[in-house]
Amino acid sequence: MNTASLNPIVLTLVTFIPAFGGLLILFIPRRDRDIKLFALVISLLAFVASLHLPVHLHRNLAGFQFEIDKPWIASPNIHYHMGIDGISVWLVVLTTFLTPLCVLISWKSIHERVKEFFILLLLLETALIGVFTSLDLFLFYFFWEATLIPMALLIGMYGHGRKVYAAVKYFLFTMIGSMFMLAAILWLYAKVGSFDFVIIQNAIRSGSIANFPAAANWLFLGFFIAFAVKVPLFPLHTWLPDAHVEAPTAGSVLLAGVLLKMGTYGLLRFNLSLFPEQARHNAPWIMVLALIGIIYGALVSLVQPNMKKLIAYSSVSHLGFVVLGIFSFTTAGLNGAMFIMLSHGVATGGLFMLAGILYERRHTYEITEFGGLATPMPKYATFFLVTVLASVGLPLLNGFIGEFLVLSGAFQARPIYGILAATGVIWSACYLLWMYQRVFYGKVTHEVNNTLPDLNLREKTALVPIAVAAVVMGVAPIMWLNAIDPAVQAALAPYVQLAAKVVGQ
């Protein structure tokens, strides 16, 4: 069978298979096992379908591929326009890769309202994929908002502790942030008469939009605020620890693994590609915020007594690297930023899964409750170590590649930023390894921990892909980077021109 013939519809398939499966679950009787199995099958199906994308992607081309562009609504002029390039393809695959693992990891921990849980999870998957595949700003905004509700419900219904507070805080932060983006999108629509990303981009580049120079900085900021909340960039990060700590494991995995990348993806796709001059103009303070995020996130992680909160703050730090890389406007920086997005998704997703496994056994995330776990749970300890090392950025594991590239990009942009950011790498080694030491080494301090069972088959099945991905991405990053690089080059083209102009003067 020639699978290339699927090219025009594959994005639609990948995007909507999960939602369609979620709707089917509505009609499955409330037998939890059936529902879980079905959700697993659906999410695996979406994963397999999404593998079509990197296989058939023309890696040396920069533009959008697998495009589908059909008129949807005549007024306002909305198109069903989807397409991916070397940047978004991996984020789609990351989403479909993590979702089956989320299903597996939630197998036991979700025992009531199971049906609703998996429906929400699959709807969330569709919304996430849609964010990365849509090329119509309206469609993009729709999927962007659509991620909000399932996630808020997952936190609020299945979380623990102050779950309602966390869910509402998450909802309001992102909702208010995205209102600014909506305003900017509407302004562009009013001037261009289209929501199409490519058309708007061309209109901006050709300078055919009236009053654009006066409004451009506001538009940039409108998009920027929505994305900065999602990333989250210091000082808009306060919702993240709350949301993570109270969320169920699967929620945390998708939140850290994919939802945060919506923000950095948006910065890359919209802020950088639509507003090059404004991006350059605003880069200094954004990079400073990113640096503060890197160091502040790391320092706060260091003192967290709660394992999940520690991982959450480490996300603030890691995502700071991504933003730093993006606004360095260097090929290395952008490639690195993209790579960190992926490796952070895998490694931090893995850490949250591991923390969730421990929570299922002990119902706490407090680090002091553990100690010496390597003795009763050797396999668990091994997986944890691999994931921690991947997250720390040990060479030959995936975290290293991205951080290295970002740091070299930051050095090119401004050496002092590179130096300061490099301390973040050291800090991350400190807090993660220190946490690992406190949890796994030494004597078993709490009697109850002696009896904890090690990983079972299901948990191992969920963790092996994480470990394998961490190693493969670390050893052969070129498999990812050769698709990312042309897209990044294309995104940077206007900056090269700008720089030439500056030099020319």
Place this chain on the structure above:
Amino acid sequence: MTITMMTAHFPALLAAGTFATPALDDYLRILPELVLSIFGMIVMVIDPLLDPERNQKPLGTIALIGAIAALGSAFIMAGHPGTAFSGEVQVDSFSIFFHVLIIAIAAVVILSSYEYMAVQRIRAGEYYGLILFGTVGMCLMSSAIELVLIFIALEISSISTYVLAGFRRRDAASSESSLKYFLLGSFATAFFLYGVAMMFGATGSTSIPVIREALLAGQSGLLAYVAVAFMFVGLGFKVASAPFHIWTPDVYEGAPAPIVGFMSTAPKAAAFAVLLRVLVETKAPGWFWLLWVSAALSMTLGNLGALVQNNVKRLLAYSSIAHAGYLLAAFAARPDLGVSAAMFYTASYAAMNVGAFVVVSHFANQGEKYVTLEDYAGLGRKSPALAAIFTFFLMSLIGIPITGGFFAKFYVLNSDLKSGLVGLAIILVLNSAIGAYYYLRIIVMMYMREPRGDVPVTTIPLAAAIAMAFCVAATLALGIFPGRVLDYTTQSADQIVRGDAPPVSVQQIVIPLEAAPR
């Protein structure tokens, strides 16, 4: 000479001799009204013949058949555009739109009343009869192009709703609601009538096309401004826009829940239709700031009021004030952009709000005991289907994509921005954010709180289920494929704005302006 002149200007008051004898087409153009009236009378006549304890269902079914027949006849009516009865009534795409909308609302409300009537033990005959008669008035409001007829239609619709609001006779709150609504409502209608009289004084006619000509000729003067303001007060009351909204929460709290679903949508839609005719089609002077201020006030007061409500009916009452504000924000935009947005908004607001009230009236149970926010705690666990449906309507009210509520707000925002009303657009966006909070409170209540044991949850009966399904389908259709409805509203809006109605009869067109009574 003067007599014929007067005929032209004020046909309703004069001897029938100068009128053309009504032809068949004239009757076809009010066919839905005729069908509704006939079925209303059938319901009233059959009522005493049936056992009062068990007559709810058959009567409801007759009323439902009546509504469906009226819906069908609206399509027959649509095949005969033009004016009828010497330019009193006009069938154009604008009036057809509102006919279909209002009759559909009535049908859904009748469906949702089946269970309610049985549970609350309410005499069904008058209830269904009044719904049908009220619908007649509202339909007529949307197609009348003569101010006195509009006033009569307004009265038909209002009096029916006054009575309906007091139908829970055993409950003092319901009587209070009815009386309050009646007193304040009559006051407001009086304002409207004053406005009509003054408009007659200013332009020499009560016929909207004639008024339009007169106003365009620019010899209206101060009186026309006052007339517009007075009519706006009367209609502003009907649509519950600030500062004429004070009655809303009390009335909605006391009235029977299905009737609130009806009251908060159908008469409002009709009043908005009149407002469009009176303000936009006549190109009335001075409407802009009236609408701007009223829109801003309604949005803000409605949303702020809703924040602190603990009774779901009151909360939705305040939310309906806020939504009236969003609608008025569309009115304030440039007519060629705003009118279609306003019409779209009316339709999607009707779909989601009626739907929400179907849920509320099912949940309220006997004697409307369960209407506080706390009663909804844990509904997601006890009745996942009901909670999911309610959540869907609430999300539409918030304005989340793929629901009709989203596009409704979107078009309003778009029309405001394109008209350069950036201030109003900002107020609208901020208000949507406030609105999200209190709708979310209900959702949070349903899904994230533990259920209370003493709140019974009954299975959803078939009729209510159909009503809910219909509203969900309509909301979803408006949210995914808004194109067709929008095309239709745009087309009828064009017609309203340009005022090129189907040809009007001869008496109306010749307007010797110098003879206009002063």
